[in-house]
Every structure is written in C-alpha cells, then in structure tokens.
Amino acid sequence: MSGALFDRVALIGIGLIGSSLARVLRRDSKNTVIVACARTAKTLEAVRRLNLADETTDDPAAAAAGADLVVIATPLSAYAEIGRKIAPALRPGAIVTDVGSVKGVVIRELAPLLPAQVHFVPGHPVAGTEHSGPEAGFAEMFQDRWCILTPPPGTAPEAVQKVRAMWEMAGMRVVTMEAEHHDKVLAVTSHLPHLIAYTIVGTATELGEDLQSEVVAYSAGGFRDFTRIAASDPVMWRDIFLTNREAVLELLQRFSEDLTALQRAIRFSEGDWLHDVFVEARATRRGIIEAGQDTPAADFGRHGALPHASGAPARDET
C-alpha cells in the first residue's frame, strides 16, 4: 500500500475532465499509479507527452485490471460498451465512478453491467471549459466548484467517502443527491442554456451571407457569450440531450411558453410588463451572486496563467 487514497487509478477517457483529474493526482497523490485509456493513438501520444499517466492503453479491460478506482470520463454513449468490456476485469472491492453530465441513464444502463462485488458511485464534477482534449485540461479547473455524487440506495458508504475525498482533493465542494433530481437541476442550469445557445448561433449563421459576416464582426455583444457556450464538445452534448430527454423537453416547453409571452409583449408594446420581467431577472442574478457562484475568488481565469482560457471579459455590450 502506498498510503495514497488510491493505489491504481484507471482513467477511461482522458479528455478535458479526465486529463484534469490526472493532473490533480499528479499534483496531490504522487504515489498513485495512473493508467490512461483512450481510443486513438493521437490522444495516447498526447497523454505520454504531457506525462499524465504511468501506463497507456486503448483497451478498457486492460486499464481496469487491478485498479482500485476506475473513472469513466468518455461521452455517455460509450458507457455501455465500456461497462461490458471492463466488467470481467474489475477486481472485487474496486470502485467505479464516472463524470457524466446526466446521471439517471448511467444508473439505468451502466450499473447492471457491473459485478456485484464492485462499488458503483456515479459522479458529476460540475466543471469544465468549452475546450476539449487532454491538452485542454488543468488541475485548477475543479477548484471551488460543485461535485454531485448520486450513489444508488445501498451503495457502501466507504466507497462514496473515497470518491468524495478524491474530488475534495481537487478542490471541489461535494454533495450527494438522487440521480433523477440531479438531472432536473442540471437541465435548468446547464442543458437548456446550452441548447438555446446552439439554437441562437444556428439561427444567426442561417442569415444571409452579408449580414452573417457583420454578425461575426460585431459579435462583441451577448452573442459572443452564446458562441462560447456553443463551442463545447458536440458529441458530449448530443449524448446529454439524448439521455436527459424527458427533463430537457419539459423545460423546453416552459421556456417556449415564456418566450412567446415576451414576444407578445413586444408586439403590443407592453413596456411595463417587460420592465417587470427584466427587474425580476436582475433579482435572480443577485441571488446567484449572494450564493457565491460568481465571486472573484472562484475566478482563477483572470490570473492569466492559463493559455487555454479564452478570457471572456465581464463585458456585456448592448
């Protein structure tokens, strides 16, 4: 035993999240052996070049063999195949966790594939940037962010505690909740906003060529924030919408109704009503600031040490 939280960690998928976790382990748990698994030779070559792992492989089973922690950090659509491949290789007592943005589907589709003597602790570190791949990761990405664990009823508390301790080592605030509840909350805070960002960027690009080039040129408005959101990994987002379909569709319906109400108010020049809606939105913003989710303390980005940070300035041009 090395005295580390985990002696041997298998990272199945080593993109933005997986590689950031590797960097945390390199920084804070030097005795942990890291095995990185990726599909492509290019990714594995990058992992070796960046010294993010002690061993690399394209075989999930080989990665999982002998690991006391397996972290699945691929798009959700790859989970079932990975589950089938690693199941026979997992040693009794091993912990399997993941970092997926939707949790109900993981419990429904991955958990049944795992052997009974393995602990399954689904997790969602709510952290990231719009960039992808092992080069884009950095250890500080998790700092002061939330990590939501959704262990199914009956999960061994020691296993949950060990996964919690790892994310706390990464600087995260860890909470547990039911998977279904997680999926509803994230549909609001993340999935619907991204869907809308994709839509508005799409709408803009469908405008006539002339207008489009000017839209790009003068995009120093709200539009820029949307494009940043919409630059995230397309595969990851496809999988999120397909796996959290019910919650997203219900919310989308509410959103459409609200937007139609605003549209009508503009059409009929109902200024007072518009004003009230905007005042209320501002109050919600204040609630978020008071909840401490947007403080300079949480904003490592402005220290400028991170070349990948696109550095969206806090400017909101009209």
Add this chain to the structure above:
Amino acid sequence: MSGALFDRVALIGIGLIGSSLARVLRRDSKNTVIVACARTAKTLEAVRRLNLADETTDDPAAAAAGADLVVIATPLSAYAEIGRKIAPALRPGAIVTDVGSVKGVVIRELAPLLPAQVHFVPGHPVAGTEHSGPEAGFAEMFQDRWCILTPPPGTAPEAVQKVRAMWEMAGMRVVTMEAEHHDKVLAVTSHLPHLIAYTIVGTATELGEDLQSEVVAYSAGGFRDFTRIAASDPVMWRDIFLTNREAVLELLQRFSEDLTALQRAIRFSEGDWLHDVFVEARATRRGIIEAGQDTPAADFGRHGALPHASGAPARDET
C-alpha cells in the same frame, strides 16, 4: 479655443456609458469643459464626488447651452423629451450625438426636433457591462470595441469626423452604416441574446421553490452566463425591445422555428442531426475567434484592477 477636440461637452445622462466617456475626456482631453446633466440629485452628487464634470445640472437645456458637442446617453424613451428641451438652447454648428442601442428610431423621432443649423450624428459605442450608474463606468471600457455611427444622408462630413475622432480617442474602432442595417445586425448580436437570457432566467425562477434554490446554488453552468446578461439595466432593455420591435420579432420567429426543430430532434433521438448542428455552431465560434472579437488583448477585465468587473471566468461547466 482650447485646442481640444471639443471645448464644451454636455453629457445628457451620465450612467455607465456617459460616465465612462467623461472619464475618457478627463484622461485624454483635459481642456474640455464637461457639463453633466442627470435627473436625480443622487446621480449628480455622485458625478461631483467622482469629479466627472466641471458643471452639473438637472436641466438638459442649461447643459446644452453653449456646448459644441451634446451627447445623449439616457434610455431611448427619454430622447424625445430631451430633444424638445435642448432644441432652443443649441448653438448653431453644435453637434448632437447619442449612444443608444437602436438607431432607426433615433433618426425618426429625435432628428426632426433639432434645429437645421445643428449637426446630428447618431452613434452606438458597442461597449458596456451589466452594471449601471456613474460609479460603474471606467475609461477603458471602450478599448478595442466597435463604435457604429449612422449619420443620415447629407450629414456634414466634418461633424461625423469629429465624433469619430472622439470615439477613436476612447480606443474604439469606428465604422459607419445605415441605421436600419445597424438595427438588424444588433438584433442578432445583442437584442435577441438578451431577450433569451431574460426568458431563461425567468423560466428558472418560476420553478418550484425547492428546485429554484438548488438552481441558484449549482448555477456554475451555462445558466450563470445567462444571468449575467440578464442583470443589465431593465429600463434600457425595455426601450431597446420596444424601439427595435420589427427586427427583433422577425428574428425571434426564426429562432423559435430553429428551437422547435431541435426539440423535435431530441424527442425522436435524431443524434446525427443534433451532432451536425452542434458542429456547425462550433465552427461559427471559430469564425468569431478569428475575427478577433474574443482575444485576450481585448480582455482588460482579467487585470483585476476594476472592482466592478464580475470577472466571469472562461469556464463553461456542464
């Protein structure tokens, strides 16, 4: 004559934009006399405390008297009344400009009120933050941003040139275009995004109390970007939507159609189609980065010297 670009500048309205311009003049045009006009004693007191003007008044006519440049920097709904008040006080040859986010309405409603010997150069410095009031301004806000001037046909070129020179002094890239075209471009880059941000924040706050508090707590996702946009001045935005109604409504219709298409694709699990849409959105993002609207050079915010900068980090948690 002081040798300054303008000897006497009247700022009618001295909130975020007006006070930032005052700071630019203080910094770069020390011989210019600045007269600030605001409705409330509280704002005028702040202006004096911050030394943003040489004279203060709540009477637009008094402010405009003798000025060689009058800058209207109030919400759009105040323009007509201000136009009527300043018209008799303007000296021949004076230049009147503004900073409003919609330009067609300004030319339709303000221009006819002004005397023939006055030059009218409508303008839109596309810069700002989600904060309001004279305390929120700062001279660097305009740096490297676009300023769009929409002089009506027949405007004296010398007058346009002087307004252009002022915004260039503020660090802006100045272009001219037709007012109607401006309003279409800004409907895409700014007005629709803000309307959607207001809607999504409203939709979220209408959720049940329990979910709502969690949405606020875990808002470190795309939702946070939306709330920042939605925190902008409610009066200003009400006026923008009412005055750029046609362009906004047409665009909103297109957006709703596109959103409905995505909704349908999610409902019927059309993963390939979703993926294609997301890939295209990412390409638009790249176009914007290449157009230089999101470079670190334009990001003064991260230098951390500005206490009002909320410093939204370039993190886009899923």
